[in-house]
Amino acid sequence: MSTTEVVPTLTGQEIVDLTKKHTLFEWSAQSKVDPIPVARAKGIYFWTPEGKRFIDFNSQLMSVNIGHGDERVIRAIQEQAATLAYANPFMATEPRARLGAKLAEITPGDIDTFFFTNGGAEANENAI
Incomplete structure (x- = not known):
C-alpha cells in the first residue's frame, strides 16, 4: 500500500520568506532581495500564488523564449524522460x-x- 502526503500550497509570502531564509540569490545583496513569488506560468505570463499576473518580458532569463508551457516542449520532455532521463x-x-x-x-x-x-x-x- 502506498500513501500520498498532501502538501498544502504555500502563500506568496511564505514562499518568499522560506526562500530568503534557506537559499541565496545570485548577484544580490541578500538583505536587499525582494523576489516575486512565482506559482505557475503559461505563454508570456506568470502568476503569483495569489493570482497576480505578470508579463514575462525577460522570458525567465531567456530560457523560455517560445513561451511558458509550450505543448511541443512538454511532450518532448515527457517522451525523452520516459525513454532515457x-x-x-x-x-x-x-x-x-x-x-x-x-x-x-x-x-x-x-x-x-x-x-x-x-x-x-x-x-x-x-x-x-
Whole structure:
C-alpha cells in the first residue's frame, strides 16, 4: 500500500520568506532581495500564488523564449524522460547524435564538432 502526503500550497509570502531564509540569490545583496513569488506560468505570463499576473518580458532569463508551457516542449520532455532521463557525458545517445549533426549542418564555415556542457560557466571553464 502506498500513501500520498498532501502538501498544502504555500502563500506568496511564505514562499518568499522560506526562500530568503534557506537559499541565496545570485548577484544580490541578500538583505536587499525582494523576489516575486512565482506559482505557475503559461505563454508570456506568470502568476503569483495569489493570482497576480505578470508579463514575462525577460522570458525567465531567456530560457523560455517560445513561451511558458509550450505543448511541443512538454511532450518532448515527457517522451525523452520516459525513454532515457539521463545518460552520463561519456555515453552516446540518439538526441546527442542528432543535435550534433544538426548543429554541424547549420553552423557556418567548417565547424562540425561540438562540446556540450550544463551551462555557460562550465562552457567557459572548459574552453580555457
